Amino acid sequence: MAERITREDALTREGFRHACHIMLYGDSSAKLFGKIPIKHIVLMQMRFDGLLGFPGGLVSPSKETLEAGLSRELHEEVGVAVPVGVDDHISSCLSQSPSSPRLITHFYIKKMTEPELKEIERAAVTTATDHGLEVMGMVRVPLYFLKNGGGLPYFLSHSFICNSRAQLLSALLHCRLLSQGELEKAVRQAEQMRRTHSDDPH
Numbered sequence: 001m002a003e004r005i006t007r008e009d010a011l012t013r014e015g016f017r018h019a020c021h022i023m024l025y026g027d028s029s030a031k032l033f034g035k036i037p038i039k040h041i042v043l044m045q046m047r048f049d050g051l052l053g054f055p056g057g058l059v060s061p062s063k064e065t066l067e068a069g070l071s072r073e074l075h076e077e078v079g080v081a082v083p084v085g086v087d088d089h090i091s092s093c094l095s096q097s098p099s100s101p102r103l104i105t106h107f108y109i110k111k112m113t114e115p116e117l118k119e120i121e122r123a124a125v126t127t128a129t130d131h132g133l134e135v136m137g138m139v140r141v142p143l144y145f146l147k148n149g150g151g152l153p154y155f156l157s158h159s160f161i162c163n164s165r166a167q168l169l170s171a172l173l174h175c176r177l178l179s180q181g182e183l184e185k186a187v188r189q190a191e192q193m194r195r196t197h198s199d200d201p202h
């Protein structure tokens, strides 16, 4: 589990890299198969390395604010300007990931309308400079539960970059998109699937 620190503390630490990522989300009136309410759109992305993560990237606090750096990264990845402010900041953590040593991960959440989120999904393909390169595509997180672990449990059984899976779970709770009980159920089912797949000879 990544150690949580304050934004202020993070900015005083020397010798650390800073990564800022954001969860863009909003309410939706759409229904899957015309009957299962989607309820919310939550955007993540499939990265160039095959891992799931949030849009964003490395920023240089000596040259720009965390939020300006995040907005710049977002423009490259989603193709439209998304203003980000200090009020959108949710957490800063010391990364415990062996593949990302001496890294502080800053996490932001921004609520948008359904048309704004759809415009981002379009622009991420049509105008984003990173499309097909650093970013293979935006994905929506399925927040519902289907038979046999379909939906959120299956999604959580995939592989995520750094602490982005923990960021997703805490954000879903923070924004009250799912209850603690629903999240625990999804995590439990995802673990079962991982175990089942690791037994699979294919």
Ligand SMILES: O=c1[nH]cnc2c1ncn2[C@H]1C[C@H](O)[C@@H](COP(=O)(O)OP(=O)(O)O)O1
Residues within 6 Å of the ligand: 019, 021, 052, 053, 054, 055, 056, 057, 058, 059, 100, 105, 134, 161, 162, 163, 164, 167
């Ligand atoms: O979604 C994320 N949540 C937390 N940490 C993340 C996430 N995505 C990446 N990372 C970590 C691990 C990476 O090494 C660094 C830099 O991220 P990245 O998006 O690859 O940055 P650049 O595009 O290379 O600037 O952050």
